[in-house]
Amino acid sequence: MKITILNGNPNADNVKFDNYLKNLSDLLESSDHTVTILKLREMDIKYCRGCFGCWVKTPGKCVVADDSHDICCEYINSDFVLFASPVIMGFTSALLKKAHDKLIPLIHPYFELVQNEVHHLSRYDKYPLMGLLLEKGKDTDEKDIEIISDIYRRDAINFKTSFCFIRLTTDSVEEVANEINGV
Amino acid sequence: MRLTVFNGSPRGEGSNTKILLEHFINGFMTTEGNIYELAYLSRVKESDNFVKLFREAEHVLLAFPLYTDCMPAIVKTFIESLEPLCGKKGNPDIGFIVQSGFPEAIHSRYVERYLEKLAARLGCRYKGTVIKGGVEGIQAKPARMTRKLFESFYQLGKTFGETGKFDEQIVRKLAKPEKLSRFDLWILKLLDKVGLANSYWNTMLKGNNAFEKRFDKPYII
Numbered sequence: 430m431k432i433t434i435l436n437g438n439p440n441a442d443n444v445k446f447d448n449y450l451k452n453l454s455d456l457l458e459s460s461d462h463t464v465t466i467l468k469l470r471e472m473d474i475k476y477c478r479g480c481f482g483c484w485v486k487t488p489g490k491c492v493v494a495d496d497s498h499d500i501c502c503e504y505i506n507s508d509f510v511l512f513a514s515p516v517i518m519g520f521t522s523a524l525l526k527k528a529h530d531k532l533i534p535l536i537h538p539y540f541e542l543v544q545n546e547v548h549h550l551s552r553y554d555k556y557p558l559m560g561l562l563l564e565k566g567k568d569t570d571e572k573d574i575e576i577i578s579d580i581y582r583r584d585a586i587n588f589k590t591s592f593c594f595i596r597l598t599t600d601s602v603e604e605v606a607n608e609i610n611g612v
Numbered sequence: 613m614r615l616t617v618f619n620g621s622p623r624g625e626g627s628n629t630k631i632l633l634e635h636f637i638n639g640f641m642t643t644e645g646n647i648y649e650l651a652y653l654s655r656v657k658e659s660d661n662f663v664k665l666f667r668e669a670e671h672v673l674l675a676f677p678l679y680t681d682c683m684p685a686i687v688k689t690f691i692e693s694l695e696p697l698c699g700k701k702g703n704p705d706i707g708f709i710v711q712s713g714f715p716e717a718i719h720s721r722y723v724e725r726y727l728e729k730l731a732a733r734l735g736c737r738y739k740g741t742v743i744k745g746g747v748e749g750i751q752a753k754p755a756r757m758t759r760k761l762f763e764s765f766y767q768l769g770k771t772f773g774e775t776g777k778f779d780e781q782i783v784r785k786l787a788k789p790e791k792l793s794r795f796d797l798w799i800l801k802l803l804d805k806v807g808l809a810n811s812y813w814n815t816m817l818k819g820n821n822a823f824e825k826r827f828d829k830p831y832i833i
Contacts, residue, residue, distance in 0.1 A: 432781060473792070476622055476656070476685050476686050477622060477679065477684065477685065478622045478623065478624045478683075479621065479623045479656075479684070480623075480678065481816070484813065484816075485813060485816035485820055485822060486820045486821075487822065487825075488817070488830075489823045489829060489830040489831070490828075490830050498831075502831040503642055504830065505831045505832070506833050517695070518688075518692055518694070518698075519729055519731065520688060520691075520693050520727065521687050522688075523688035523689040524684070526683070526684075526685040526687035526688045527679075527689075528687050529680050529685070530679050530684060532680070533680070537826075538810070538813040538826075539809075539810045539813060540800075540804075540809055540810060542797070542800065542801075543790060545712075545791065545798070546714055546716060546719070546791065546792065547714050547716065547792070552828075552829060553829055555831070568698070568733065572729060573729065576722070576725050576726050579683050579722050579725070580681055580723065582683070583681045583719075583738070584680050596702055
């Protein structure tokens with residue numbers, strides 16, 4: 430499968446986190462997956478301004494020229510996407526959220542009912558499965574993890590997919606790779 | 613009472629959040645002696661000043677639109693900048709407003725849990741979260757269709773200005789519907805059948821000469 434890892438680590442000094450992802454990627458490649466790690470902090474991503482240009486001016490594309498186009502392209506052509514981030518103030522990083530907000534060109538503005546709730550229509554025929562990898566901060570507790578996990582599970586409905594798992598960097602790379610192999 | 617308002621909409625001064633806040637603040641200011649300050653988080657270059665404003669605040673109101681079922685990234689950036697204030701004494705009370713384009717409140721209930729936890733993390737007394745759906749498009753609506761909404765935010769601000777609390781009854785009313793009723797669903801399906809459910813988008817698509825391209829899939833390799 431084609432796997433994309435969104436590395437939402439904002440801090441270049443947090444080498445441990447980047448190394449974890451590198452090891453995970455190597456292990457996944459050794460079992461015949463194609464893995465791309467997008468190191469978001471080294472990419473030029475502008476904040477979503479909520480202009481809806483990607484829905485009503487240039488359908489499917491952000492009107493701003495930045496690296497979010499590469500992210501969208503990698504994302505939609507993947508079978509599985511791993512959202513990876515340290516937990517900062519009880520949620521995934523602002524860096525990862527910045528990239529996440531810029532994924533809405535992949536969805537269509539039109540409404541549809543999903544489980545009797547209003548959501549947006551798919552733009553593409555197929556969307557990658559989602560997983561979440563978190564590095565706990567000093568102040569991260571079980572409730573934080575539960576809240577993050579529930580928000581991502583909800584958001585998977587918007588991104589026309591299933592939220593497969595949440596894992597922590599205290600789990601071994603092998604365990605996380607097995608989890609991905611099993612999706 | 614001194615209120616510090618953070619508008620967390622990436623649309624800044626053109627935002628629907630701004631309009632709701634205006635009505636809230638108008639109500640708030642009817643109590644003599646009340647004062648307020650307003651900061652736009654969309655002005656990211658002023659972020660050092662945001663932390664200072666927060667630290668010096670007595671009561672904080674943070675309002676934002678729902679982005680991918682959560683806060684917009686500019687709001688998360690702001691929250692991260694508050695990290696040094698965690699556990700410090702004298703942090704302000706805090707309340708939140710989350711507005712979204714979805715008609716139902718349920719979409720915003722998940723970030724509500726985050727916000728309550730955030731208040732605890734900062735050691736701020738939590739005043740609650742006001743949830744309002746169906747806000748996208750209010751600027752295109754005739755005044756008679758938004759009168760009730762604006763009046764509710766005015767009353768919410770007014771009672772907040774008097775008591776320092778969100779009026780529970782108004783909060784409950786604003787959050788309706790929590791989920792769509794069978795009648796709402798019937799109406800929506802009917803609108804969809806006659807091709808009106810998406811007229812808001814179609815008008816804009818046509819205005820931009822993009823209607824024919826609305827189903828484009830630009831990133832397929």
